[in-house]
Amino acid sequence: MSKKNSIKFTLIRGIAALAIALLVAFILIFVSAAGENFGEKLSNSIAALREMLVSPLFKKNGSFSSRNLSVVLAGTIPIMFTGLATCIMFSANQFNLGAEGGIMLGAFVTALVAVYWKLPGPLLMVVAVLAGGIAVALVMLIPAVLKAKLGVSEMVNSLMLNYVIMYLIGFLMNSYLADTSKGITQTYPFQENAMIPQLVENGSRLSWGFVVGLIIVVLCWFFMYRTKWGYGIRMTGLNQPFVMYSGMNVALIVILAQVLGGFLAGFGGGIEMLGRYNVYNWKALPGYGWTGITVAILAGNNPIYVPLAALFMSYLTQGCSLMSTNANVPAQMISIIQAVIFLLFAAKQFLAGYRQKLVVRSAQEERAALEKGGNK
Amino acid sequence: MSEYAIQMKAITKVYPNGTMANQDVDFNVKVGEIHALMGENGAGKSTLMKMLFGLEQPTSGEILINGQPTNLSSPTVAISKGIGMVHQHFMLVPSLTVAENMVLGMAPTKSGIMIDYKKAVAITEEYSQKFNLPVNANAKVMDIPVGMKQKVEILKALVRGAKILILDEPTAVLTTQEIQDLFAELKELKKQGYTFIFISHKLNEIMDITDRMTILRGGRSMGIYETKDVTPEEISRLMVGRDVVLKMEKEEARPTDEVLRVRDVEYVNEWGKKMLNKVSFSLRKGEILGIAGVEGNGQKELVDMLFGFNHPNAGTISVNGENIIGLNQRELREKHISLVPEDRMLYGIAADATIEENLISDRSGSKELNNGVLFNMGAIHRMSDDLIRDYTVLCKSRSQKIGSLSGGNIQKVVVAREFSNDPVLIIADQPTRGIDVGATEFIRKKLVELSRSGIAVLLISADLNEVMELSDSLMIMHGGEIAAYFEDTRELSDELMGKYMLGIEHQSPEEIRRVCHE
Structure with a gap:
């Protein structure tokens, strides 16, 4: 299929998926909406849907809200990193689901460095975040090496690892690290020079971490499409026997992809921690890893589309949470709506018939062009 | 009742990509006979049988089952007409028991919900005794030997009411003893009125067990023969032959130093079958050494040994004097060894x-x-x-x-x-299989050009034209051994090749040893 048709198809497919998802969402909202009669329910539902779609950007009076926008942007930071991590691991056909535990462990390790290690100036910030990344990279060696050397399923391993990480952190916090002067389980406050400065001072917690995220996105793209390692990772994902036959080291690639993914997740955890909080207080898995998988799938495993996909997910999350507070739609409904949108996007067969038509037309055009060229 | 169990009349099959797999083929099988379907790879045997089992539809032609015109639109229809197929690669679920496999898709149930496992075992044992095909009903399929798996496949077809069984290269994976057992069982079933279509290209088996045979070549039928009326030589002439001879212009080879040295390589596969037996040869700079042979006679295993996909049980392989056994593909490529793989979609791209x-x-x-x-x-x-x-x-x-x-x-x-x-050794495994004439000619020319520039080329091909025209000297493999070596391919005839390829003749060890150039 030609590039033009390919883009056209992607666009039409995206819009169609969104339209159907919104329709389903509307029906769900309508079913659960408050109201005495049909008309009232309908107007409440429309108000709720409007809330979901426009409130992440606009104020009540309809004017543009830069604060709302920065909240949405701040929401992209952690899922950009988990999205990138998942992109790289999935590109190599490694279905490692460890970004979830990874971002939690990264945040935790970063927090410990930020609390206890006395380092001068911004050096502490840099070291803390890197420590988070390296810690998770090392942990990801477990599923990666087991997969590469023994063929153990990385999916099962990394999934279980998430819970190991969560309970291990819980144990360490409760037993040794909690600030005993506080009523809830949290660490002592971070040192002042560990904090990542805010990009805008409006309480939205949009830190410079966002810019770092965008830079990492570009670096990841270069890594994947402009280096031999990224090339090896992508080819392994496309056809592993081909990579082996070509003389590349498949085991090393399998390990590299997962370790790098772990590093990105941990690094993102550190950025999120130092950009948004001043103590560590996560008790459960944050969910950013799961959203990161969605982001990676939406981005088609291409790092360059990760910010867009992250923005979409963050916007959706923000819109839904505003809808649930302002428009009286049950919070559970939010997850359902998100799931519907995601399913339609991820379904390979969605509009496959239309795609086939485009392919056929493309092929016919090419043939016609070739014959024309041949006649000259 | 018709004399014929199957009559396929003027069958033509054109695949959507334009390949004509069968052209005007007549094929008929009498009730109660064992009928061989012979032909080289790509001769159209599989396609013909797929149509008979309802997996493909003929483009034109007519199929009669027991004298009745029949539209075999799916395997379900074929099975209901009493046709069963025993695939070369067994279609069994390894983690289930023999009895469970036997009743898969038609399981007896208790009160309509729970599978009645005892009854499944009973059915299995009943059929096993009735047809004298001993199997262990309670064993898991992954634990039983290959010979028994095949019995399970045959029983599976019989349980489903098959009267006509298609056996697709049934002996390819069996050991000699298992083959003897299978043949005894087939003869017994034949007496009971069952009909068999036996796909194979092993001549001795065909002569041993079949009543009649149909020979295909290049998608066309070369005729139907009574087995007792034809000699192995005639069969090989009918089966192996060249349609068009593309003459390659090439200079005289001037081989120099030895590049690849293979000595006494042996390999026993995972089922205990000896696939390579004392294979020795040398390949020199500037020559093309061809390996001909019917597929499945050790060529694939040999290539696997040469490119690190597998390791021999005995013997040595070296390139330019250095051992290459145990090296991985990266190390082999560092030694400038190139492979054009047989399966280009899996390994090549x-x-x-x-x-x-x-x-x-x-x-x-x-x-x-x-x-x-x-x-x-x-x-x-x-x-x-x-x-x-x-x-x-x-x-x-x-x-x-x-x-x-x-x-x-x-x-x-x-x-x-x-x-x-910058290769020193090119292993070209079926380099032009299934590709158009233009590309074929281009690749062949390139191979000659490279060899004349001093590269050693090992050419493995099932295409007789190709090996005979391209190779400077030629080996023929049969049954995991080198059956013949010809120093100069120009004096070779198709007939002679056929005899060696099908195992009718075998050169003396001294003659074969010449390929070591010692």
Whole structure:
């Protein structure tokens, strides 16, 4: 299929998926909406849907809200990193689901460095975040090496690892690290020079971490499409026997992809921690890893589309949470709506018939062009 | 009741991609006979049988089962007409027991819900005794030997009411004893009125067990014969033959130093079958050594040994005096060994990657294509464009997905990569299988050109034309051994080749030993 048709198809497919998802969402909202009669329910539902779609950007009076926008942007930071991590691991056909535990462990390790290690100036910030990344990279060696050397399923391993990480952190916090002067389980406050400065001072917690995220996105793209390692990772994902036959080291690639993914997740955890909080207080898995998988799938495993996909997910999350507070739609409904949108996007067969038509037309055009060229 | 169990009349099959697999084939099988269907790989045997089992529909022609015109639209219909198929690669669920496999899809139930396992075992044992095909009903399929798996497959077809059984190369995976058992069982079933179609290209088996045979060549029928009326020589002449002879112009070979040295290589596969037996040969700079033979006689195993996909149980292999057994593909490529793989879609390319990405797979870490940590995209583009031009790959651009190219152009990309990395030894395994004439001619010319420039070429091909025209000297493999060696291919005839390929004749050890050039 030609590039033009390919883009056209992607666009039409995206819009169609969104339209159907919104329709389903509307029906769900309508079913659960408050109201005495049909008309009232309908107007409440429309108000709720409007809330979901426009409130992440606009104020009540309809004017543009830069604060709302920065909240949405701040929401992209952690899922950009988990999205990138998942992109790289999935590109190599490694279905490692460890970004979830990874971002939690990264945040935790970063927090410990930020609390206890006395380092001068911004050096502490840099070291803390890197420590988070390296810690998770090392942990990801477990599923990666087991997969590469023994063929153990990385999916099962990394999934279980998430819970190991969560309970291990819980144990360490409760037993040794909690600030005993506080009523809830949290660490002592971070040192002042560990904090990542805010990009805008409006309480939205949009830190410079966002810019770092965008830079990492570009670096990841270069890594994947402009280096031999990224090339090896992508080819392994496309056809592993081909990579082996070509003389590349498949085991090393399998390990590299997962370790790098772990590093990105941990690094993102550190950025999120130092950009948004001043103590560590996560008790459960944050969910950013799961959203990161969605982001990676939406981005088609291409790092360059990760910010867009992250923005979409963050916007959706923000819109839904505003809808649930302002428009009286049950919070559970939010997850359902998100799931519907995601399913339609991820379904390979969605509009496959239309795609086939485009392919056929493309092929016919090419043939016609070739014959024309041949006649000259 | 018709005398014939099956009559296929004037069957023609054209696949959507334009391949004519069968052309005007007449095929008939009498009730209660064992009928051999013979032919080389690609002769159209599988297609014909797929149509009989309802997996494919004929483009034109008529099929009669027991005298009745029948539309075999699916395997379900074929089974209901009493046709059963025993596939070469068993269609069994390894983690289930024999009894469970036996009743799969038609399981007896208790009160309609729970599977009645006891009854499944009873059915299995009943059929096993009735047809004298002993199997262990409670054993898991993954734990039983290959011979028993085959019995399970046959019983499975019988349980489903098959009267006509298609056996697709049933002896390919069996040991000699298991083959004897199978033949005894088939003869017994034949007495009970069952009809068999026996697909094979092993002559001695055909002579041993079949009543009549149909020989296919190039998609056409070469006729139906009574087994007792034909000699192995006649069969081999009918089966093996060349349709068109493309003459290759090539200079006299002037072989020099030994490059590849294979001595006494032996390999026993996972089922305990000896696939390579004392294989020894030498290949020298500047010559093309061909390996001919019917597929499945050890060629695949030999290539696996040479390119590190498998390791021999005994023997030595060296390239330019250095051992290569135990090396992985990266180390082999560092020794400048190239392979044009038989399965190009599995090993040769990544179909969803671009042409360019496929061209650099063996050299992505090279100095020329990297600038520090980053790819040197300029150099990569230049190299790709050069190769696409030199190998006349018909495409829109280097960034087109390779999977969208025709087979011939895909193969040109593969050879462009394999031939351009300064090889000392090229292993070309079926280099032109299934590709168009233009690409075939191009690749053959290239192989001759490279060999004349001092590269050692090992050519493995099931295409007689190809091995005879391209090779300077030629080996024939049969039953995992080198059956013959011919120093000069020009004095060879198809008939003589056929005799060695089908195991009718075998050279003396001294004659074969000449290929070691000692």
